[in-house]
Amino acid sequence: MTQATPRRGRRPGAPDTRAAILAAARELFAAQGYAGTSVRSIGAAAGVDGSLVHHYFGTKDDLFLAALELPVDPREMLADVVALGPDGAGERMLRVFLAVWDDPELRLPLLGLARNMLEPSGHRLLTEGFLPAILQPIGVALGVDRPEVRMPLLATQVVGLILMRYLLEVDPIASMPAEDVVAVFAPTIQRYLTGPLP
Amino acid sequence: MTQATPRRGRRPGAPDTRAAILAAARELFAAQGYAGTSVRSIGAAAGVDGSLVHHYFGTKDDLFLAALELPVDPREMLADVVALGPDGAGERMLRVFLAVWDDPELRLPLLGLARNMLEPSGHRLLTEGFLPAILQPIGVALGVDRPEVRMPLLATQVVGLILMRYLLEVDPIASMPAEDVVAVFAPTIQRYLTGPLP
């Protein structure tokens, strides 16, 4: 019985190997974080050698950034949150966040992003990306007073909720229906948006 | 010029090397997390060889657990939170949390704990330690209804606040006076304790 499959060269089995590698990278980065995921393991999960990963995506850092890329602009999704003014904006915002995190196409990149929040790279993405580039403009567009205080306040609740619901998956937060999540947390967020400040 | 310092054997310079190693471990684990900290770097920070770290504390995991050990029982500090019943318990609890995190002796172990929240080991410490062993009993002792729902709700806000204030150090949350933190977040926490549930 001869070895039918060649040991080197092209193996035209997979339809699009590049996409498979990227998907595997998303999966593993989301599940185990950047440091906890090796290039070789990504290759293995995609059924190819680790070198091929490097061949397609360059360095591990490059691959990480590619895996984090969102297929849509998050600001666009929050456009109609802003449109209707600050009344009820807390609830609308919360609904968008939940919808985004429940979108299977967005979930893995977001998980990869969030799971690396505590490492320096992800730390920067949060403090230089999410907060000033997304949250802060929303506050300004809503016309609330002192958005530079209110939006970080709001962020504490949103980040904590995301963390417990999607990353740590702590019950009963993780298994709570979206409607209940909105019912519980919308008042809090609304209070940070329009309530009293010290 | 002869080499005065011996190259092997005892170097009685440091008064208590063991304590220095533990302190360095706390510092580095808190700043860079478990995976990001090497045994050798801990040794270097304490001015000794990496082997000595292993000699004193055993495996890296053992050292990590030793570095996380709190010098007091956190339940004890929360005793008088429970004593006065659920009215105003949100504010009292928040004050205890802030006091604990502002205690320089407790801060490093807590940071080390929190920074590893997202890795499997720290994940277990949160979901099997903090939540059921500390928060849940408080809810029960306070006599609130459905503590298994209310305490995780409360945890989302506490965790998010801790994260932004002490780990990510996002302004203005990080630089806010404790009194203002209480003023802003106590109503939220109180609402999760005694407010309406869906």
Place this chain on the structure above:
DNA sequence: AGCACAATTCAACACATGGTGAATAACGCG
């Protein structure tokens, strides 16, 4: 048919890691 090119694997390098074991120097106690 022939040839460039893309896809893929293998072998290897340089490096960092956690851990082990032996060697050596100083201390404390008799």
Place this chain on the structure above:
DNA sequence: CGCGTTATTCACCATGTGTTGAATTGTGCT
């Protein structure tokens, strides 16, 4: 003084890492 014990470093080992480069095979174009 002598001796055991402790503190400490050094030299390795096995392993896993990211990355590189060469080798090989298939595809598609002319």
